[in-house]
Amino acid sequence: MKIAVDAMGGDYAPGVVVEGVANALYEYPEIDIVLVGHSGKIAYYLEKYGIASHPRLSVVHAPTVVEMSESSATSIRGKKDSSITVGAKLLKSKEADAFVTPGHTGATLAATKIIVRTLPGVNRPALAASMPAFSGRFLLIDAGANIDVTPMNLAEFAIMGSVYSEFLYGVENPTVGILSVGGEDSKGSDLTKEAFKLLEKAPVNFVGNVEGNTVFEGACKVLVTDGFTGNVFLKTSEGLANSVKYWLNVIFRKNIVRMIMGLLNKKAFRELKTNGSSELQGGAPLLGLNGVCIVGHGSSSPLAVLNAIRLAGECIKFGVNDKIVEKISRFHKLLEEESESEKSNTEQDV
Amino acid sequence: MKIAVDAMGGDYAPGVVVEGVANALYEYPEIDIVLVGHSGKIAYYLEKYGIASHPRLSVVHAPTVVEMSESSATSIRGKKDSSITVGAKLLKSKEADAFVTPGHTGATLAATKIIVRTLPGVNRPALAASMPAFSGRFLLIDAGANIDVTPMNLAEFAIMGSVYSEFLYGVENPTVGILSVGGEDSKGSDLTKEAFKLLEKAPVNFVGNVEGNTVFEGACKVLVTDGFTGNVFLKTSEGLANSVKYWLNVIFRKNIVRMIMGLLNKKAFRELKTNGSSELQGGAPLLGLNGVCIVGHGSSSPLAVLNAIRLAGECIKFGVNDKIVEKISRFHKLLEEESESEKSNTEQDV
Numbered sequence: 155m156k157i158a159v160d161a162m163g164g165d166y167a168p169g170v171v172v173e174g175v176a177n178a179l180y181e182y183p184e185i186d187i188v189l190v191g192h193s194g195k196i197a198y199y200l201e202k203y204g205i206a207s208h209p210r211l212s213v214v215h216a217p218t219v220v221e222m223s224e225s226s227a228t229s230i231r232g233k234k235d236s237s238i239t240v241g242a243k244l245l246k247s248k249e250a251d252a253f254v255t256p257g258h259t260g261a262t263l264a265a266t267k268i269i270v271r272t273l274p275g276v277n278r279p280a281l282a283a284s285m286p287a288f289s290g291r292f293l294l295i296d297a298g299a300n301i302d303v304t305p306m307n308l309a310e311f312a313i314m315g316s317v318y319s320e321f322l323y324g325v326e327n328p329t330v331g332i333l334s335v336g337g338e339d340s341k342g343s344d345l346t347k348e349a350f351k352l353l354e355k356a357p358v359n360f361v362g363n364v365e366g367n368t369v370f371e372g373a374c375k376v377l378v379t380d381g382f383t384g385n386v387f388l389k390t391s392e393g394l395a396n397s398v399k400y401w402l403n404v405i406f407r408k409n410i411v412r413m414i415m416g417l418l419n420k421k422a423f424r425e426l427k428t429n430g431s432s433e434l435q436g437g438a439p440l441l442g443l444n445g446v447c448i449v450g451h452g453s454s455s456p457l458a459v460l461n462a463i464r465l466a467g468e469c470i471k472f473g474v475n476d477k478i479v480e481k482i483s484r485f486h487k488l489l490e491e492e493s494e495s496e497k498s499n500t501e502q503d504v
Numbered sequence: 505m506k507i508a509v510d511a512m513g514g515d516y517a518p519g520v521v522v523e524g525v526a527n528a529l530y531e532y533p534e535i536d537i538v539l540v541g542h543s544g545k546i547a548y549y550l551e552k553y554g555i556a557s558h559p560r561l562s563v564v565h566a567p568t569v570v571e572m573s574e575s576s577a578t579s580i581r582g583k584k585d586s587s588i589t590v591g592a593k594l595l596k597s598k599e600a601d602a603f604v605t606p607g608h609t610g611a612t613l614a615a616t617k618i619i620v621r622t623l624p625g626v627n628r629p630a631l632a633a634s635m636p637a638f639s640g641r642f643l644l645i646d647a648g649a650n651i652d653v654t655p656m657n658l659a660e661f662a663i664m665g666s667v668y669s670e671f672l673y674g675v676e677n678p679t680v681g682i683l684s685v686g687g688e689d690s691k692g693s694d695l696t697k698e699a700f701k702l703l704e705k706a707p708v709n710f711v712g713n714v715e716g717n718t719v720f721e722g723a724c725k726v727l728v729t730d731g732f733t734g735n736v737f738l739k740t741s742e743g744l745a746n747s748v749k750y751w752l753n754v755i756f757r758k759n760i761v762r763m764i765m766g767l768l769n770k771k772a773f774r775e776l777k778t779n780g781s782s783e784l785q786g787g788a789p790l791l792g793l794n795g796v797c798i799v800g801h802g803s804s805s806p807l808a809v810l811n812a813i814r815l816a817g818e819c820i821k822f823g824v825n826d827k828i829v830e831k832i833s834r835f836h837k838l839l840e841e842e843s844e845s846e847k848s849n850t851e852q853d854v
Contacts, residue, residue, distance in 0.1 A: 225688070288750050298685060301693045335648060335735040338575070343651045343732045366736045367743030382693045385685040386716045386733055387740055393717030394744050400638050 155184055157466050158250035161191030162219040162237040163257025164454045172199035174459025179208055185467050186210045188250055190241045192217060216240040222452055226260030238262055242269040245445040252466035256450030256459055263299050270445045273475055275482040279442035280311045282318055283388060284435050293319040293376045298385035305348035308378055309356050313481050314441040315376040316358040321472040331364030331374030333383060356485050436461030446470055505534055507816050508600035511541030512569040512587040513607025514804045522549035524809025529558055535817050536560045538600055540591045566590040572802055576610030588612055592619040595795040602816035606800030606809055613649050620795045623825055625832040629792035630661045632668055633738060634785050643669040643726045648735035655698035658728055659706050663831050664791040665726040666708040671822040681714030681724030683733060706835050786811030796820055
């Protein structure tokens with residue numbers, strides 16, 4: 155199993171990436187790694203972490219880097235030899251079974267959509283983010299890849315998310331809900347109402363509309379939404395979590411007794427942090443691409459890089475993409491049959 | 505100043521509403537109150553709280569109640585003599601200067617839209633919710649009244665929100681942002697991109713796109729969005745806040761030492777709760793209606809009812825609606841002039 159890793163991705167590249175790769179080579183003997191990036195800039199870190207001549211590591215040179223501040227479109231047009239584009243090409247040519255980047259989500263999406271393309275039957279790849287709930291986690295799809303979508307896109311996201319969360323959380327037939335306003339079937343926008351009808355026919359365990367508050371109480375395992383709303387959902391959760399952290403700090407510092415208690419409670423907060431941590435998740439896959447692609451957080455640590463590599467390996471082993479293709483084709487076939495039977499019914503009526 | 509109050513609204517009606525009204529009559533000698541609801545069911549509480557023959561209180565009988573579980577549309581069609589509909593009619597006929605209901609947001613919106621109608625120049629009323637940030641608060645508009653909207657609707661929401669938050673927070677020329685994905689001007693959906701262009705011309709302090717995380721850090725005082733995204737934003741914040749509360753409880757209960765610390769910290773948590781409390785806000789106005797209408801939380805306490813009445817009184821005193829009409833008409837005039845000058849330019853070119 156060969157996994158390409160973008161050495162230049164993220165805020166602390168290439169140092170943390172190479173350190174994460176070194177750990178992954180040690181932890182996962184079944185995984186070969188292709189580091190993609192500026193070979194000159196990587197060399198120092200390969201020496202530092204003792205993997206300069208590791209038998210399961212190779213380096214593919216990519217002279218340019220997409221900076222985190224660059225726009226996706228211009229970076230892809232302007233930097234055809236960036237580590238992201240070169241990584242995507244390795245995935246396309248099957249020289250790598252998966253591509254991991256702790257970097258620029260937008261640029262990765264743009265490059266892989268053009269170079270790697272989508273799985274048969276899938277119109278749009280979507281970003282699937284695992285988020286913490288009261289107990290356990292749930293999958294948010296799409297977390298921000300597609301701003302304007304159709305009801306059919308949402309139905310496909312639901313199927314992809316269902317397959318992936320079955321693997322990720324080890325649950326059979328995970329519950330799937332549409333993020334909407336009000337839990338009743340009739341509530342929602344034109345988009346969610348049409349998607350609702352499609353999802354009633356889709357091969358998933360559809361539980362209907364789900365609201366932004368009940369999802370944290372476990373209303374569903376897969377939360378389906380467009381990339382605009384999904385991104386707002388993700389960022390709001392992030393912002394509010396930071397807000398609460400800030401308030402707690404302020405409150406605990408108000409007097410000396412509380413300050414001491416605050417210090418004593420540090421361990422408790424560390425646990426809270428772990429529960430909500432993205433480090434252990436490693437990253438979010440772009441589901442629906444014709445290849446496994448994991449996007450890590452821009453501020454990934456070596457541990458996050460290691461976990462992103464592990465996740466990529468597991469996606470390959472579990473055959474996530476084959477299962478997606480199978481379910482999506484079953485769904486499209488069902489819709490076709492239905493529309494044909496309607497047609498023949500109409501003809502008979504005539 | 506006469507304020508109509510829906511005695512039957514909310515989960516604990518009419519008891520808590522009458523208690524809140526009794527306190528308001530005592531606290532605000534300049535406010536007269538018209539209680540709207542089932543006179544038989546109210547009578548007991550009027551006696552209990554000693555306001556049965558209060559000189560500044562009158563009761564208007566409304567035989568039916570819109571239950572919190574009912575759908576907005578059917579409740580309005582089916583119950584033409586509900587406390588919400590009767591309250592809206594009092595507002596329309598100017599027998600009341602404001603209408604306060606701690607009840608059903610959807611039904612209130614539906615009834616007031618039909619009966620009270622909108623202010624001149626305003627196409628849609630919007631729900632404006634005040635939310636807690638790191639320091640201070642910000643205004644979310646629309647928090648859920650309009651699911652599918654146009655860019656012009658968003659521009660009008662921005663103007664209304666700007667006027668209202670100037671009054672509510674006592675800040676001059678408050679910053680206004682569009683809730684979007686990515687802070688750059690070019691980011692967003694078709695809807696937000698078009699609204700962005702309109703807001704650059706609007707008489708507000710427009711700061712561009714704002715993300716769901718930075719808004720909690722004070723990125724803007726007025727956060728403009730459609731009612732679908734706004735409702736998701738609101739519910740997600742609510743859900744996550746509950747989630748954090750739950751985690752903290754679990755963590756603090758893990759061992760006895762921590763349990764004691766948890767108990768000692770109760771006061772700290774109470775402060776946190778106050779910071780995020782909706783009780784002190786009283787409720788959210790439906791801005792853009794041709795009359796002042798405040799919707800309280802369904803689980804309103806007497807204190808929340810009191811504060812909703814206070815808020816209604818202040819909206820009248822500050823002349824929120826007159827200021828909205830003035831700013832909206834200035835905005836529409838500006839757009840007209842612009843389109844005329846473009847036309848004449850084109851004619852000159854010819």
